[in-house]
Structures are given as C-alpha cells and as structure tokens.
Amino acid sequence: MRFKPINRRQVLRGFVAGAAVHCALPLLECMLNSQGTALAQSGAPIPKRFGTWFWGVGAMPDHWRLGSTGAGWSPSAGLAALAPVRDYVSVISNTRHTVVPVVHYGGQAYLLTGRYNPKGSDQQTSQYGAPGGPSVDQIVAKAWRGRTPIDSIVVGVSQAYQGSCCGLLPTQSSWIADNVPNHHEFSLTSLYKQLFGPVSSSAHDILKHRSILDSVGKDLAALQAKVGKADKSRLEAHAQAVRDIENGIVKTGALQCKVPVAPLDSAANPTHELISERNRAFSDMIVMALACDVTRVFNVQFTGRENDCVFWQVGATQGTHTLSHNGDPASIELLNKAFSFTMGEFAYLLQKLRDTPEATGNLLDHSCIYATSCVGNPVSHSYDRDLLLMLAGGASGALKPGIHYKANAEMSTSVGLTALRSVDVKTDSFGSDGLQTTNHIGALTNF
Amino acid sequence: MVPCVLKTRLAAVAFVCAAGTSCASRSKHADQRTAGAHGTVGATSADGTGSIVNSVIGGSPAADAPLVARPSGGIRRLTKLQYANTASDLLGGGITFNGQLDPDVPQLFLNNLGASTVTVTPRGVTLYEQAATDLVKQRFATPELALAFVGCTADIAKGAQDPCAADFVIRIGLKAWRRPLTDVEQNSLLEVYKAVTADSGDPWQGFAATTEAMLASPYFIYRTELGALQPGGALRLDSYEVASRLSYLLWNTSPDSELLAAAKQGRLTSASGIHAEALRMLADPRAKVAIRQFMREWLGFDGLAGLSKNATTFLQSTATLGAAFQGEFDHVVDDLVFDSPGDFTTLLNLRTTFVNSELATFYGFAPLSGADPQAFKAAVLPDTGMRSGLLTMGGLLAAQAKPDATAPISRGHYILNRLLCTEIPAPPPGVPALPPEATAAQRTQRQRLGAHTASAGCAACHLAMDGLGLILEHFDGIGAYRDTDRGMKIDATGVMNGQNIDGARQLGSALQSDASVHGCMVRQFYRQAMGVQESPGADAQIDALRETFARNGFKYQELILSIIATDDFTTVGSTR
Numbered sequence A: 001m002r003f004k005p006i007n008r009r010q011v012l013r014g015f016v017a018g019a020a021v022h023c024a025l026p027l028l029e030c031m032l033n034s035q036g037t038a039l040a041q042s043g044a045p046i047p048k049r050f051g052t053w054f055w056g057v058g059a060m061p062d063h064w065r066l067g068s069t070g071a072g073w074s075p076s077a078g079l080a081a082l083a084p085v086r087d088y089v090s091v092i093s094n095t096r097h098t099v100v101p102v103v104h105y106g107g108q109a110y111l112l113t114g115r116y117n118p119k120g121s122d123q124q125t126s127q128y129g130a131p132g133g134p135s136v137d138q139i140v141a142k143a144w145r146g147r148t149p150i151d152s153i154v155v156g157v158s159q160a161y162q163g164s165c166c167g168l169l170p171t172q173s174s175w176i177a178d179n180v181p182n183h184h185e186f187s188l189t190s191l192y193k194q195l196f197g198p199v200s201s202s203a204h205d206i207l208k209h210r211s212i213l214d215s216v217g218k219d220l221a222a223l224q225a226k227v228g229k230a231d232k233s234r235l236e237a238h239a240q241a242v243r244d245i246e247n248g249i250v251k252t253g254a255l256q257c258k259v260p261v262a263p264l265d266s267a268a269n270p271t272h273e274l275i276s277e278r279n280r281a282f283s284d285m286i287v288m289a290l291a292c293d294v295t296r297v298f299n300v301q302f303t304g305r306e307n308d309c310v311f312w313q314v315g316a317t318q319g320t321h322t323l324s325h326n327g328d329p330a331s332i333e334l335l336n337k338a339f340s341f342t343m344g345e346f347a348y349l350l351q352k353l354r355d356t357p358e359a360t361g362n363l364l365d366h367s368c369i370y371a372t373s374c375v376g377n378p379v380s381h382s383y384d385r386d387l388l389l390m391l392a393g394g395a396s397g398a399l400k401p402g403i404h405y406k407a408n409a410e411m412s413t414s415v416g417l418t419a420l421r422s423v424d425v426k427t428d429s430f431g432s433d434g435l436q437t438t439n440h441i442g443a444l445t446n447f
Numbered sequence B: 001m002v003p004c005v006l007k008t009r010l011a012a013v014a015f016v017c018a019a020g021t022s023c024a025s026r027s028k029h030a031d032q033r034t035a036g037a038h039g040t041v042g043a044t045s046a047d048g049t050g051s052i053v054n055s056v057i058g059g060s061p062a063a064d065a066p067l068v069a070r071p072s073g074g075i076r077r078l079t080k081l082q083y084a085n086t087a088s089d090l091l092g093g094g095i096t097f098n099g100q101l102d103p104d105v106p107q108l109f110l111n112n113l114g115a116s117t118v119t120v121t122p123r124g125v126t127l128y129e130q131a132a133t134d135l136v137k138q139r140f141a142t143p144e145l146a147l148a149f150v151g152c153t154a155d156i157a158k159g160a161q162d163p164c165a166a167d168f169v170i171r172i173g174l175k176a177w178r179r180p181l182t183d184v185e186q187n188s189l190l191e192v193y194k195a196v197t198a199d200s201g202d203p204w205q206g207f208a209a210t211t212e213a214m215l216a217s218p219y220f221i222y223r224t225e226l227g228a229l230q231p232g233g234a235l236r237l238d239s240y241e242v243a244s245r246l247s248y249l250l251w252n253t254s255p256d257s258e259l260l261a262a263a264k265q266g267r268l269t270s271a272s273g274i275h276a277e278a279l280r281m282l283a284d285p286r287a288k289v290a291i292r293q294f295m296r297e298w299l300g301f302d303g304l305a306g307l308s309k310n311a312t313t314f315l316q317s318t319a320t321l322g323a324a325f326q327g328e329f330d331h332v333v334d335d336l337v338f339d340s341p342g343d344f345t346t347l348l349n350l351r352t353t354f355v356n357s358e359l360a361t362f363y364g365f366a367p368l369s370g371a372d373p374q375a376f377k378a379a380v381l382p383d384t385g386m387r388s389g390l391l392t393m394g395g396l397l398a399a400q401a402k403p404d405a406t407a408p409i410s411r412g413h414y415i416l417n418r419l420l421c422t423e424i425p426a427p428p429p430g431v432p433a434l435p436p437e438a439t440a441a442q443r444t445q446r447q448r449l450g451a452h453t454a455s456a457g458c459a460a461c462h463l464a465m466d467g468l469g470l471i472l473e474h475f476d477g478i479g480a481y482r483d484t485d486r487g488m489k490i491d492a493t494g495v496m497n498g499q500n501i502d503g504a505r506q507l508g509s510a511l512q513s514d515a516s517v518h519g520c521m522v523r524q525f526y527r528q529a530m531g532v533q534e535s536p537g538a539d540a541q542i543d544a545l546r547e548t549f550a551r552n553g554f555k556y557q558e559l560i561l562s563i564i565a566t567d568d569f570t571t572v573g574s575t576r
Helices: A080-088 A103-112 A136-143 A188-196 A203-224 A229-250 A275-291 A320-326 A329-354 A413-422 B049-057 B080-091 B122-139 B143-150 B156-161 B163-177 B183-200 B203-216 B239-250 B257-264 B271-282 B285-299 B321-339 B344-349 B357-363 B394-399 B408-419 B445-454 B456-470 B504-512 B515-530 B536-551 B556-564
Strands: A003-007 A049-054 A089-093 A153-156 A175-177 A256-260 A297-301 A367-372 A389-392 A403-406 B074-077 B222-225 B352-355 B377-380 B493-496 B499-502
Touching: A049 A103, A049 A136, A080 A089, A080 A329, A103 A413, A136 A297, A136 A413, A153 A188, A153 A275, A188 A275, A203 A229, A203 B183, A203 B203, A229 B074, A229 B122, A275 A297, A275 A329, A320 A329, A329 A367, A367 A413, A389 A413, B080 B122, B080 B163, B080 B203, B122 B143, B122 B203, B143 B203, B156 B163, B156 B183, B163 B183, B163 B203, B183 B203, B222 B239, B239 B257, B239 B271, B239 B285, B239 B515, B239 B556, B257 B271, B271 B285, B271 B556, B285 B321, B285 B515, B321 B344, B321 B352, B321 B357, B321 B394, B321 B556, B344 B504, B344 B515, B352 B357, B357 B394, B408 B445, B408 B456, B408 B504, B408 B515, B445 B456, B456 B493, B493 B504, B499 B504, B515 B536, B515 B556, B536 B556
Parallel strands: A049 A297, A049 A367, A089 A403, A153 A297
Antiparallel strands: A003 A256, A089 A389, A367 A389, B074 B222, B352 B377, B493 B499
C-alpha cells in the first residue's frame, strides 16, 4: 500500500482550532518529551493500544502444539509463519476449559466476552443461545472512551460464513453489551472514510452540527421517558453514540500522520475471496489509525466462527468448517494448510506494528493483542487443554512477550483477564459459570 | 442422554422419522412462556426443554434474551429498506438512498422482528448522521431544488417567527415523523432553523439543517408504538400509529397523505375504516413489492442474488443464476398473491412457474423466444417430471446447500422451521463429531448422515431433520436434478404423518394438505404484522385465523386482511 501525507487536522472530525504541528513519521515523535518516553505536553505515558484478532474453526492441536516452553520457543508447523515475530508472541497452551460450550458460538463467546447464555435468544438466530457482553475489546474501548476521536474499530476480513447467502448475517466477534453485537466493517473504502475521510471543520459547520445534535438529543430524551425498560436501554445506547459524536466535535489534535491511499473494495466472491489482500489493506489502515491516534482499540475478525471460508490459496475447494467435518485425512491436511495461511496473515499485522517506530520502541511494544478462535480441535469440538490462545505485544512493559506458557491449572479465561489487566483495565475477574477466574497469568506479566 | 424435543406449534405432529424412531414432539403449549404485561418473558418451560442446555452449563448471568411475547408498546427501528423508502418519499424529487447503515438483524428470518429488539451500534449512529447529511445535500443541491422542496421563501429578518419556516416544520415534520409534531418538537426544530439561518445568513441552509435534524431524530429512525392504556390493560395504538403499522406492513414505507388524512379524520379507529384503507393499499403496486420482500425473508430467497457455488463442481453456476432463481420466486409469489389470486397452499405443489432464458435451460424447457433473455415467462412443469412447487425451486435447493454439495440437514431444518414453525433446539453442548470415515468420499449423503442414529442425543432431532432433507436428495447442491449420488442410486424415501413418501413432489403434496403448514403460514404473517414473536397466548387467535384462511380458499390477501382485522393489530402490550 502506498502512503500519502495528510495533515492530522484533516483526520479529526470537526477539528476546531490549534496550531498545526508538522512532524513526519515516526509518529508522535514531535510530541514526546526529551527522553522520548512520554508525551511532552501532558507528561502522560505513550498510550497503550489494544486489539483482538479472531479466526474461526480453531486448529488441529497436533499441527500447532509447541515442543518447548518458555522464551525462544521453536515454531511448530502450524505456527511457522509467526517465526519472524516470535519474540513478540506469547503462546498459551493447555488451559483448562471445563465447561463444554454450545459448539462454536458458545466457545467464541466464552473466550471473547467471558460469558454465554445457552438459554438466551440470539438477535440473529433466536435459537442458539446468546453471547454475554461486552467483549474484551469493548471493555477496553469503554474504559478509554473519549481519549481518541473513534473509540474502536471493528473489521471483518473474510466475508464468507456458513450459508453466506440469503438473509443471514455475517458472524460477529465484538459485543457492546449482552446480546448487542457490533457489526464488523467489511468495506475497506468505508473504513477508510471513517478513519481518514475528509471532514468539514468550519465554525459554521460545527454550529450546524451542534444545533442538529441538540435537537436529536432532546428527541431521544423525550422518547426514553415514554418507553419500557428494554427500549430505554436501546435508546440509551443510541443517545450515548450521539453524545460521543458531539464530544468528538471539540476534540483537537495537531499531529501530522500519513494515511494510506484509499483502498478499493473488490466484489465479494465467496469461493474465491481475496482474503490476504483484504487483510493486508485492513491491517495497514489499523496500524495507521493507531499510529495517528485516531483510535486505540481494534477488533479483527479474520474469519468468522464456524465459517466456510474457502482457502483456495492452499488448494482448498471447500470451506474450513466443512473440511473439519468431512472425516478424511486429505481434508485435515487442507485444514492445516488453511490455518498456517491464517497465521501468516496474523504475522503480517504484527510485523507491520513492529515496523512502525514509536518513541524509543515501536507500536507493537505498546500494544496488547489477544488472538483466539471459537474452538480447540475443530473435528471433535474440544476445548479443555486444546485451545490455542496468544498474547502479542509488550503492552508498554506490562507483558513479557515471546513466551510459550503451558498452563497447569489456569483457565482459558485467564488469558482474557491478563490481556485486560495488561492495558490497565481494572477488573476483579473474567469469565462466568465454571470459567470464572480472578487470576491473570503471572508468568506472562510484569505486574 | 439428553432428550431432544422438537417444538411444534399445532397438536398435529408433522415430522418424519425415516427410521421409525420416536422424535419427541411437543404438543401445543407445552412450553409455557409466560408473558408479562409489557413483554417481559420468562424462558421457563413446563416440560423442561428450555433447561436442557442450561442444566449442563449452569446458570448464566446473561439475561435471558427477550423471547418477546405479545406485541408490547415500544420502538421499532426502520429496516434499511424502510429507511430508504421513507427518505425517498419524504424528500421526493427522485432522491434515493444508497448509503450504508447498520445491517438489518433478522429474527426468525424476519427483519421486521429483529427491528423490534435490535440496538443500534455507535458506528450505526454515525452512519445515520452521514445518511441524513448526504440525503439533505442532494435535496438542497441548488436553490431551485430547495425551493421545490420547502415550498415557500423565508425572510431572514423574521427568524423562527417566519411563517414559511413554521409551516415547513409542521408540514414536513408530519411526513417525516408520521404524526403531527407537538409544540415543543416544533420549537426545537425551529431553533435549529433559527440558529443556522442566523449564522449562515442563508435560510436555505437553515431549512437544510432542520431537515437533517428531522432525519437524524429517533422519531424518523424508529417507529414508535406507544399506545394509550385501555381498560383491561391493553395499550391501544392511536390513529397515526395504526397508519404506520398499515403502511410499513403493506408498503414498507411511511403513510401517504391519504392515509395520514384518514388518521386525522378518525377513520382508523374502526375496523371498517382500517379495512377500507387496507383494501386501497393492497391494490397499490407498493403492496406487491412489500409482500414479496416478506416472502423472500420468510422463505429464504432474500439476498439470493449473492448465490455463489463452486464452479468446478457445478458447471451451471453463473453470476446471474441466483438472481434468476429469485426472479422465479418473485414471479410465482406475485402471481399467486396478486396477479391471479389463488389457493396459496398450492405454492407447495404448483406446476406453473416463471422462467427467464437462463432458467429455461436450467430446468430443461425449450429455449424461450423473445428479444429479452432476462424477461420472465410463465411455463408449465411437466406432470410426469420431478418438479412442482416451492420445494423443487432451484433457489431453495441451492440456497439450502453447501457450495459444492447438498445439505440435507439444512433442507430438513428449513421445512421444519419455516414451513411447520417447529423450533429446533441448538445442538447440545459438546457435540461429538460424526465418526471419521476414511471412505466418506464414496458414501451417499444418506449413508453419511446415518451416523446420527448412532447417538440417541443426535437422533431425536436429526432423524426428523435429516429424514425430511433426504427426501430432496434428487436435487444437487445447485438445484439440478440427478439420479445418483457419488455413483449410487438415490433413495429419496421418507415418512410424513405416517405416510410413505418418495421424492420432493410427494412431500410437497403432503405438506400442502397439512393443517400444521397452513397454521404456520398464518403464524409467519401474523409475526410480520405484529413485529414480534407471538406468545403461546396468541395460539388460539392464530388457530382461528387458520380456519378463516381455509374457509376463504387459502386466499393470501384475505389472510392479510383478516390479520389486520384482529384486535391484536391495533393494540400492544396486552397481558394475554
């Protein structure tokens, strides 16, 4: 992807005033103190970034399991693509996951939100239970609300999902609250517009916007007073978003950063997706959005849970979920190749973050990225001791990266808790039912 | 072992167990979900079915998602289609909305149901703001366009007291929010007009901002159905709320000026007044489009244009086949409901269909004559052939299949769920995989799925689903006819209501005469009309409607009218 310089003031929605500070990449440098360890103006530390990276249909444990533990782990066939960034990736294996979820959906919900209600009614299917919420990315986004123009970005790379036709929605990997999914942005151009698009910034426009939002806010308040509890909370979510837009109007910023040239969406072809190209374009935009401090939280759904993405790049003609249940060795081999390919795409994002300097280190040093799937062994839908969980990045020193940690007693949800605490989200516990934990994994942290 | 209990709505049990094993079925009202006065519903079930999964997992702190019961007063987000239509009708001048919004979230397949519970995301709110800005920009692109929309010229000096501005807010506000605005609301919008006009020195900018505020308001984005309390605890919708119910149900857009006038004149407070308006609206072409959209969602033909199949496996696969399948379905539905209204149950066993050039080839008809290959023409399927009715439509068969193979489970699920209104519980926790089979590639779908009978836990649901789906095995993953599966002769036999069935046509015929199917047809439009999933308390009403439906020769428009005529249509939040 090519880059063109753009002034920060063009990036921020409704930028009002403030001296334009011209500094080129590396980003933020001009705003640092003389030691390069904190922001000059406020003395605040370099901001941490948080992300989740989700892929569907797990991975065959025999394919990814690591031989050695501790630092300097030797990549297995499944994780070979992570070799260049190995020292930034901690792999957590052998976690306990004793509650058997309702297959993929429940598994995903437990790992990303910590909660799942099998009796509940999903907004979409009405019958397969409902995830709890919020998911870890939105827990962080809420804790950091208002610090950046956009609280979080939630993107979907693969557009293939089971029955990807005829009235079904793509799956989600982000929830704002119980059973309230965040819809993934599948359009590259639309995300570009959201992050870097031109916004008007004249005082006239701001006044107009304010007037309109005031009027809308009054309507929302009046309507909230007239409806029942459930609708009131639906409207509160709407009102909060309106307030966020209103607050965003006065946010000022003066960085210059480089934004990617607008990418183009290609027509979706579910059996021949340009998944790598899309992933790389999305990753480039995410990295720039983090570098420019447009947002500090992201959520990537590379493939959906139980997805039938066809990895034609490795010779597959069937989707991964289908491959996992065909019951023949050739299908498993393709499934393994698809997983290795998937890790290559994860590695792309990590390398991109690592190669973006920031202060005395790089973006990955200041990030925590929690990567996981919806199931352990996809053939048998196993969870206990079979889940692959990863934490990438240093979280500004809070995490010890690059370790293979083989769990003994720790539950799978302890990884989510470690991720949250590494970016200073104070929480007593994570998970529910038999999967609640109050302990993060101390071997991976410096706190 | 975990019992799998299928939930049927009517006492008549209507599924198949190919191997004759018992599918536990649930008779009427076995799961008493109790509805509170305002739609709070407990998910307890008398026979314990609801707690199967829970007893394994343990209680979850997540609130039971609302199995929304009887209509309750509240807000319903416009679907994307409704938003676009409403904006076009409001702004006029051929303005259309092609932008992005949060996706619709179907519930029980229907966007209208999901709209009653969906929460807009922060990104979604931003998109609404953008949509309002973009739409207004189009409408106010030139002073001429602005004048044509506003209908009068304002004087800056008069500010918010300008009669043109006041009139604009009353007139356009009524159309945008589908009801007269209160004084407070008018003043709030006039504040926008005043502030922006004063700041910009340009009344057109004031009008544009005011319009934007109307479009970004929750009163535009949501339909409010608040009602007024009646003796007995029901909330009766006011005339304007009834008008919107009618127009969004029958037209997928806001009430026209005639319907608004009927509301104003109190003509929508009587059953006869509502009936008269419904009749007028059904005769309008917009009704055909709206009913077609409902049918697409209910019967799984929505978004079919995006159908994609493995082109190596299926040589018939083209970029246009999905759209052609959808066109066939649309034409059949239009014909049966509107153009030559007939017995709607024949949808399941109908030999008249509509094909364009591509479909004529696909179904093996003689090539179509005529200049336009995209034009659809009526065609009669041969009496001796393998196809008749919905179950043999390529679109259904292809959509309920994998990219490179059939999916008997999906097809069986479709029949149980969409045609019989049977609820199928989620797979139990920790579903074991089917046993690995080194020779899987050589086995037929029936042989492969036979493994489901090995486990009692699987069998209870899968015998019913698989058994029905396998009856359609003569049609491959793209909907083409075939005699063999992986070289072996296809066995398309099964049992339906104790009757031996062989193949899709016999199944269609059996379903056509099944009262459970008729009841399900009623139930689906009842849901669409009320905008929520019904509570068990509505079963008696639905059963009565089914009888009326049968008495009227299963005429679909009559069904629509009879559902509109129920008390339920004009009330919300009853305790029934």
